[in-house]
Amino acid sequence: MEQKSVAEAVNLSGKVAIITGGAMGIGFAIASRLGEAGAKVLVADKNAAAAEAAAEKIGGAIACTVDVSDQAQVEVMIAKAVGELGAVDILVNNAGIYPTKPVMDSTKEDFENIIHTNLMGAFFAAKAAANQMIAQGRGGKIINITSIDALHPSSVGLAFYDASKHGLWGFTKNLALELAPHKIWVNAIAPGGVLTPGTGLGGTANPDLTKIMDAFMAKIPMHRMADADEIGKVALFLASDLSSYMTGSQVVVDGGTLLS
Ligand SMILES: NC(=O)c1ccc[n+]([C@@H]2O[C@H](COP(=O)([O-])OP(=O)(O)OC[C@H]3O[C@@H](n4cnc5c(N)ncnc54)[C@H](O)[C@@H]3O)[C@@H](O)[C@H]2O)c1
Numbered sequence: 001m002e003q004k005s006v007a008e009a010v011n012l013s014g015k016v017a018i019i020t021g022g023a024m025g026i027g028f029a030i031a032s033r034l035g036e037a038g039a040k041v042l043v044a045d046k047n048a049a050a051a052e053a054a055a056e057k058i059g060g061a062i063a064c065t066v067d068v069s070d071q072a073q074v075e076v077m078i079a080k081a082v083g084e085l086g087a088v089d090i091l092v093n094n095a096g097i098y099p100t101k102p103v104m105d106s107t108k109e110d111f112e113n114i115i116h117t118n119l120m121g122a123f124f125a126a127k128a129a130a131n132q133m134i135a136q137g138r139g140g141k142i143i144n145i146t147s148i149d150a151l152h153p154s155s156v157g158l159a160f161y162d163a164s165k166h167g168l169w170g171f172t173k174n175l176a177l178e179l180a181p182h183k184i185w186v187n188a189i190a191p192g193g194v195l196t197p198g199t200g201l202g203g204t205a206n207p208d209l210t211k212i213m214d215a216f217m218a219k220i221p222m223h224r225m226a227d228a229d230e231i232g233k234v235a236l237f238l239a240s241d242l243s244s245y246m247t248g249s250q251v252v253v254d255g256g257t258l259l260s
């Protein structure tokens with residue numbers, strides 16, 4: 001097999017990448033790194049203003065307003081990538097929500113809300129993107145952002161979230177099997193605690209989660225939360241040729257949290 005230089009292996013020029021939930025937090029960090037590596041980026045987010053602002057910060061990027069839990073909107077998102085950027089080569093299923101509520105206080109609607117965004121949304125986007133990648137005939141990369149909660153619960157109140165992320169990890173492995181004949185590689189990244197607007201520690205406040213994250217911090221061997229870019233760099237690895245022999249894997253990026 002031809003050995004590429006590091007510069008060639010990380011180069012995403014000529015590739016089109018869609019990042020759901022790309023307007024802020026981990027999604028924005030991923031979009032920024034893939035854009036820096038040369039990909040044409042579609043920042044897809046339900047927050048239209050934030051998506052526009054994010055796209056402006058990334059060279060050559062465009063924004064798309066989408067709620068990933070709505071299949072029709074997701075299909076429009078894929079069509080927009082093809083129509084305006086010319087293809088779909090990389091999909092990052094990052095959009096996710098993590099409201100905290102004990103099961104005993106929760107309703108069917110609470111469960112549906114989380115599953116529809118975190119799990120069903122990834123299915124809608126993966127199916128539509130893979131259809132396009134198969135038609136293009138040059139393979140592709142799908143990266144699902146799970147969580148260490150896909151492997152081990154981090155706190156009480158996240159049972160539905162944990163169900164969605166365990167589900168997304170299972171979905172990743174089976175989809176990797178199904179799409180391998182098309183040279184579409186499907187992997188996951190399982191972050192630990194990351195400084196983002198959603199955690200209330202990287203921008204917009206979320207008081208409930210701040211308390212949980214304080215307790216969580218005590219369990220991190222590296223004694224700090226991740227910067228969103230530390231997930232962005234791993235996403236670049238999985239989106240690029242540096243990970244050419246990886247599919248069906250989940251990369252844990254947690255500062256050692258699962259060890260404690
Ligand atoms: N921050 C962490 O500590 C952490 C840890 C593990 C996993 N994760 C996962 O990483 C992903 C991103 O987390 P974050 O902390 O950056 O979140 P965030 O709340 O800071 O940002 C999430 C972005 O996704 C968008 N979004 C939410 N629902 C959407 C929908 N239905 N359709 C389209 N866009 C939607 C939001 O508008 C926002 O721009 C999530 O899947 C989350 O579960 C985060």
